[in-house]
Amino acid sequence: MTLPTSDAEVPAFWQALGLPGLADVHVHFMPPRLLRKVWAYFDAAGPLVGVEWPIRYRWPDEERVAHLREMGVRAFTALAYAHRPGMATDLNNWALDFARTTPGCVPSATFYPEPGAAGYVAAAIDAGARVFKVHLQVGGFAPTVPELDPVWGLLADAGVPVVVHAGHAPVGTAHTGPEPFTQLLARHPALTAVVAHLGAPDYEPFLALAEKYERVALDTTMAFTTFFDQFMPFPTAALPRLRELGLAGKVLLGSDFPNIPYPYAEQLAALARLDLGDAWLRAVCWENTARLFDLR
Template structure:
């Protein structure tokens, strides 16, 4: 399934390659549901983590788009990304509400960014999540690996109930890549969905490496979706190859898979994610749905 694109530096032809991809498919643009914008000092710490992740995984992880904020926004617009997110997440209590204040301000000055928010299992989480939803948050981000928390923590009960009732999706990193953690994997998510079956979740990174188990979960829960972030790329295929036997299920779930890239924290050019999706051979209709139409419908974009 691997393709021939490679390189850890931004290729000069990226804008042209992405434009050619969009034009061939007749897309008005791309919708990328997994891009990262956060306060600069927080992002610097995230980049420090990726700089050090090589010894953990045995694979270097250079940041291709290590630029200041406005440069990164401009790049996404040059690529023709018509809507994107500001995925951000706390790693400790008393941090999420502050991040939500920052992201609300970022969304206000960046109209093509879907207003993104986050949460942590702590007293008051239900209150600040409600305020974020009432303030226009369109999507939430949860990171079980970084936050090191159980999604079934009783402190999150009001959060999940509110998000299920409001129909606001959460992009959740719950798979065990790049390194397993205590609460990653499909079992905690299965327990969560047993209690909140209508909860709209977007499983980040296609759930890698537990692809099959998360696909099984989606079969049982129609509000479970996936983002493609880093999946199927040469980088991820070396560490956690997607099983060829599941390609048919990818096709069948084509209306519940959304483009995600992890921009700017990717160790290859942006167009490689698109080429990796095209390399699956699932057809142009599938690509149009994944790269634009599914997210446009989920977020009610014109």
């Protein structure tokens, strides 16, 4: 297989695998004002970023949607995340409206530990939300705080997945790492959760959680790229476990588009360079996410 070296070569990548396109579980669309603030934080190499991180796709929404479609990304999320009280409901309304007018976008929502969280999460599910996003690092809270216990229970009962930034990458905090997430799963073992960035840098403990819990999966976001590997390389000895999990439906393509400092194609080339087989690439790049969201 020829590895894609530019975004123009991405369609040839998935076509060679016999796929109908790509499904990306970790894409960000946010209200423009909020996204500009996020980009400014990356530009300043803020304390939760820690390194120079030039945003590659600093484009308006419509241009980024068009680019995803040109590459053949048939399904993608619009992950926003609340970092303080009182903002989740507005974010959810924006994201759900965005999905209604954007073919291919999986209706997305978020929450924060605050009074009323279970109510607006239930309302978002009723309005069509099919995936939630929580960023423990940016939000600065533990997943086990009492305010979130009914929220996790609601999501577990509904079978709605939540993408959780639970790992220390790029900068660890008191509430990131495998320990708090392990405590959460002990309370809510039926939770459908997707661990962002394969749980980097604590890859193996998060692999173990995906092996143990039926509904826990991992996304590939930024993992194995040249940029990410210089800071947090994946242990070569764990690749057989990653292969088995992928073939079992528990590894999903994620990219962090548009907030990446390299071409989208690099994420796909990085996965292909692992040489885990075409069946694994098909599962990760389309089949596993298609199954999670019942894509046709």
